[in-house]
Amino acid sequence: YSNGDASTTWGKKRIDDGSPEPFGLANLEVGNEETLNNPALPNYPGHYQLITGEVWNKYPDIKVVSSGAHIHIQDINRTASCRPCIGGCGLPPQRCFSWDEHIYQTPHELANVAGLYDNYRDPNFCHTLTGGACPDVYLLEYAAADTARWDLKSAISEAVFLIGNERNSEVVKATAFAPMLSNVNG
DSSP states (O other): OSOOOOTSSHHHHHHHHOOOOOOOOOOEOOOOOOOOOOOOOOOOOOOOOOHHHHHHHHHHTEEEEOOOOOOGGGTTOOOOOOBBTTTTTTTOOOSSEEEEEEEEHHHHHHHHHTTTTTTOOOHHHHHHHHHHHHOEEEEEEEEOOOOSSHHHHHHHHHHHHHHHHHHHTTEEEEEGGGGGGTTTTT
């Protein structure tokens, strides 16, 4: 729909919808909410592989963003498996331009991982995981989330965490506070 011309089904649909020129989509995220429940495609990494294979067959230059939890945080209620950029679930590391990190921790835990990306570009760390360089990070969901409400302790821990991300801005390219549009009044 975004990049096809009039000879494609979806490109024609876009034109019929009033947008005659392709949008020039250059980046695409394959979100982590989808799973296939297919043993041959192990949840998100399998789904990612299926979608990106089709995308890159037609548009090899599109930069794809993957979702996934960072390996360094595995000891804080996480596991180190099933992330497309670094492999897992029986699949090797897959091509990705960057990954969309999601971090929800208690205020104490979130403040303690303020240095999460301090050694991220270490060649030994990245080569061990991916056989190459680690992708850039879009931290598009984070929050101190140990209660249904946010308080000063949560705000301070999130500020400390963001200071660490700002210190590593060559790695963390964007951040977004997950509950920003949350209805706190029920």
